[in-house]
Amino acid sequence: MAVIIDGKKISQQIKDELKERVEALQAEGKSGALAVVQVGSDPASGVYVRNKKNACAYIGIESLAYELKEETTQQELLSLIEKLNQDDHVKGILVQLPLPAHIDENAVIRAIAPQKDVDGFHPQSVGLMTIGQDGFLPCTPAGIIQLLKRTGIEIAGKHCVIIGRSNIVGKPMALLMLREHATVTITHSRTKNLQEICRQADILIAALGKPRFVGAEYIKEGAVVIDVGIHRNEENKLCGDVDFENVEPLTSAITPVPGGVGPMTIAMLMQNCVESIAKEGAV
Numbered sequence: 001m002a003v004i005i006d007g008k009k010i011s012q013q014i015k016d017e018l019k020e021r022v023e024a025l026q027a028e029g030k031s032g033a034l035a036v037v038q039v040g041s042d043p044a045s046g047v048y049v050r051n052k053k054n055a056c057a058y059i060g061i062e063s064l065a066y067e068l069k070e071e072t073t074q075q076e077l078l079s080l081i082e083k084l085n086q087d088d089h090v091k092g093i094l095v096q097l098p099l100p101a102h103i104d105e106n107a108v109i110r111a112i113a114p115q116k117d118v119d120g121f122h123p124q125s126v127g128l129m130t131i132g133q134d135g136f137l138p139c140t141p142a143g144i145i146q147l148l149k150r151t152g153i154e155i156a157g158k159h160c161v162i163i164g165r166s167n168i169v170g171k172p173m174a175l176l177m178l179r180e181h182a183t184v185t186i187t188h189s190r191t192k193n194l195q196e197i198c199r200q201a202d203i204l205i206a207a208l209g210k211p212r213f214v215g216a217e218y219i220k221e222g223a224v225v226i227d228v229g230i231h232r233n234e235e236n237k238l239c240g241d242v243d244f245e246n247v248e249p250l251t252s253a254i255t256p257v258p259g260g261v262g263p264m265t266i267a268m269l270m271q272n273c274v275e276s277i278a279k280e281g282a283v
Ligand code: NAP
Pocket: 140, 163, 164, 165, 166, 167, 168, 169, 170, 187, 188, 189, 190, 191, 194, 207, 208, 209, 210, 228, 229, 230, 231, 261, 262, 263, 265
């Protein structure tokens, strides 16, 4: 029987640990706020923003919400970010992606002060991660490392195959698995023999954004499978990139959707915020 990796439980443990740490930091006189900026009213983004505010409230840090209208210009958004960069009480700045098409996401990410970049998307954070130095780690891949470690899954020496090479999941995931001494293969839409490569994986991480794409034919018996995808199926139910029913019996451990990777992303965002408060904004 496969272990069903319980992201809900593990993320709750992390948030409880962070709550205690926030209390200890407050006793030392250290506090601060996370600024959450949303442009437009995309319903999915609205849910994510609400979850982030709730998580802040749970662990005991302040969140400041900036809900800007869809027509906000890039310059107006950059001015707000500059104001938040200068505000010593703000220890983390998160701009909810995607942004409306008239705004250059890269320019916005670069405008956030690296010492407040709790999403870990700024080129400086990415550079520090790449050379293995301290900096904010992107939340979804960092959350997956925690899921594996806290479930007692050995990473060192394992062959990890990642499907997807995006800047927010696939690429940083590969770097973090490498840091944990896995042997890493990154695959993408131009990869030939994808099934064959995936069948060599001890740990398979699916982050391609295609509902139930990864079936039993992609799995080596006993593999660990991590499903990053989030989709709504025809019945409006959440599902992942993995065909869970057919894949689960072949695995030694697998994440469900929902309740796997998703809750970890927010827990790791909270961790980055707490680290920023602990460092008083200096990375
Ligand atoms: P993305 O930017 O669309 O990237 C998808 C990647 O998958 C690309 O590198 C693409 O290759 C590759 N790909 C697409 N079709 C493929 C195929 N048939 N075979 C092999 N590779 C293929 O997506 P993302 O932002 O990384 O997100 C991936 C999924 O994770 C989405 O479902 C997203 O909703 C979910 N997600 C979940 C969380 C969470 O908290 N749980 C966080 C972030 C994302 P090319 O580069 O060649 O185009």
